[in-house]
Amino acid sequence: DVKVTQSSRYLVKRTGEKVFLECVQDMDHENMFWYRQDPGLGLRLIYFSYDVKMKEKGDIPEGYSVSREKKERFSLILESASTNQTSMYLCASSLWIRGRTGWDTEAFFGQGTRLTVV
Amino acid sequence: GENVEQHPSTLSVQEGDSAVIKCTYSDSASNYFPWYKQELGKRPQLIIDIRSNVGEKKDQRIAVTLNKTAKHFSLHITETQPEDSAVYFCAASSNDMRFGAGTRLTVKP
Numbered sequence: 001d002v003k004v005t006q007s008s009r010y011l012v013k014r015t016g017e018k019v020f021l022e023c024v025q026d027m028d029h030e031n032m033f034w035y036r037q038d039p040g041l042g043l044r045l046i047y048f049s050y051d052v053k054m055k056e057k058g059d060i061p062e063g064y065s066v067s068r069e070k071k072e073r074f075s076l077i078l079e080s081a082s083t084n085q086t087s088m089y090l091c092a093s094s095l096w097i098r099g100r101t102g103w104d105t106e107a108f109f110g111q112g113t114r115l116t117v118v
Numbered sequence: 119g120e121n122v123e124q125h126p127s128t129l130s131v132q133e134g135d136s137a138v139i140k141c142t143y144s145d146s147a148s149n150y151f152p153w154y155k156q157e158l159g160k161r162p163q164l165i166i167d168i169r170s171n172v173g174e175k176k177d178q179r180i181a182v183t184l185n186k187t188a189k190h191f192s193l194h195i196t197e198t199q200p201e202d203s204a205v206y207f208c209a210a211s212s213n214d215m216r217f218g219a220g221t222r223l224t225v226k227p
Contacts, residue, residue, distance in 0.1 A: 033215060040127070042207060042219035043162070045119075050213055058214070059119060090161065096213065103169065104150040104211040109161040 003027075006091050006110035013117050019078040021113050023091030030096040032074035033107065034058075034066065037088040049074055050096060081117045089113045120145040122210050124218025132226050137195045139221045141208035144189065148210040151184060151191050156205045156220075165206075166193070198225045 007022035025032065031050050035043040035058075045058030047066040055066050063085060067075045074093075078085055091110040097103040121144040131137050143151075152167035168175045168182045168191065175182050179198075184191040191210075195202055203225045208218045 031213065031215075035217070040219065042124070043217040045214065045216055048214055056214065059216070092215070094215065102213065104213055104215060106152060106164045106167065107209075107215055109163075111161055 004091060004093055004108050004110040006089075006113050008113050009111060011113060011115045013078075013081050013115065015082060015117055017078075017081045017117075019081050019115070019117075021076040021078075021089055021091075021115070023074045023076070023093075023110055024072055025074075025093040025108070026072065027093065027095070027108075028071065029093035029108075030071075031094040031104065031107075032068065033092040033094075034064075034074065034076045035090045035092065036060070037090055037112070043090065046076065078115075081115075083117050085115065086117045087115060089115055119214065120148055120210050120212070120216040122208060122216050122218045124208050124221060126221060127219065128222045128224075130224045130226065131198050133198060133200060135198055137193075137198055137202070137223055137225075139193045139206055139208070139223075140190060141192070141210075141218050142188075142190045143210040143216075145210065145212065146186075146189070147212040150211045150215075151182070152209050152211070152215075153180075153182060153193050154207045154209065154217075156207065158204075162207060195223075198223075200225050200227050 149170040154162035
């Protein structure tokens with residue numbers, strides 16, 4: 001069974017704090033993703049990474065950064081937390097099948113971190 | 119980047135009826151189209167997926183169709199049951215998986 005584990009289920013942080021959300025997967029997946037989930041907005045891609053030390057901006061990267069020093073770990077960093085970053089954060093990983101064009105595969109999700117910024 | 123639009127945002131059906139959810143995508147490079155079901159308080163889980171070299175795929179009561187020319191794909195659930203009630207998300211990917219906004223399906227007994 002693929003396991004994607006997020007370090008915290010619930011977090012409460014103060015405005016201006018630097019916040020680290022950690023995600024670890026145990027299936028040697030190349031791709032890792034960070035999404036935030038808000039009612040009516042679905043899953044919005046913040047950042048993704050297709051290899052160690054590689055990162056790509058998603059649709060809403062402002063106010064966030066990421067780190068992927070090891071293949072199994074992908075960290076999301078809120079440089080200075082603000083109340084509009086209160087949300088559910090979901091990490092996911094997927095296997096990339098190499099080929100002429102390459103194929104993505106099923107993304108497995110972590111259990112989510114509900115972050116509240118006060 | 120890819121833009122995925124999903125309709126309807128809410129869908130209510132009677133038990134036993136069919137449900138159809140539709141998505142469109144913008145990036146012709148996308149070649150993988152999964153559908154996820156998310157029950158309340160749980161993580162999204164894959165229910166069916168389709169690749170760009172296939173036009174249709176079926177798994178029991180669930181089917182997905184893909185029209186690459188029109189850049190749209192649809193989820194069909196037949197003989198709906200109350201346990202099908204959940205939020206469903208479509209996604210499109212060519213390495214950067216983007217999701218639609220979700221459809222809340224309610225199946226009334």
